[in-house]
Amino acid sequence: MPELPEVETTRRGIAPHISGQRIRRVVIRQPRLRWPIPDDLPQLLKGRKLLSVARRGKYLLLVFHHGTLIMHLGMSGSLRIVEADAAVQKHDHFELQLSNGSQLRLRDPRRFGAVLWTGQAVTDHPLLAALGPEPLDEAFDGDYLHDCGKNRRSSIKQLIMDGKTVVGVGNIYACESLFRAAIHPTRPCNRISIQRYRTLAEEIREVLAEAVTQGGTTLRDFLNGDGKPGYFAQSLRVYGRAGEPCPGCGNPIRNKTLAQRSTFYCPTCQH
DNA sequence: CAAAGGTCCTGCTCGC
């Protein structure tokens, strides 16, 4: 479900409600997510003050003095701030009850998400240690991307969706940035000029930044921490638009499966 | 044959 813009929108939505609060109680209803939720979390967090909410790629980081709660939303996860008396819904697997009476709830029907704890520096955690740069950081540019791809024969779409290359680009924004850069999704990485890599890096940054501004993309059910949808869906040029006219040339947008992921592109404009 | 916004893990192939 959520890519960088949706995770960042979630972060911004929940942070003001939970930063500075103390944890009154931790409830684990369903520990079996992608990895089990650590069963000692309740005693680990009880009475502790939540300092801030950060993000690394698609991971949300709830920062405490003595460590960090690492959360991932997987394909179908969402985080909401609710009142203490709000009814518990199906797939509400985890919650933090806060000193101000409200709660942070994780809902995740498919259970591909994760709730983990580290008492060490987050950057040392195995899931985060090997991640590539943030797309909106200085370190991410066309020269870097070209370096990543110059010796690879697999497709450019797979390269930019690989978190070791760059974080936060999922299926939607991979399709969108490739369309904007006029690069065909299946083009082998080692057959793209550095000039085109520069364009692509720029388009990735732009599409993500625009999507963050619009509160992310709501396709079916994404809502931010305040329960509001994102508005970037209306700005999508190819994703989910198979058969519709390409905004560039008017020919129909195509949808093909690539590496087991639905891929939208214009066969005329993208090469 | 269903597809959905993620990504780790395994076991294979490829090139030096």
Added chain:
DNA sequence: TGCGAGCAGGACCTTT
């Protein structure tokens, strides 16, 4: 031959 990197596919789940 051996090694490491790259690569494809499977796995994990539920809902529409």
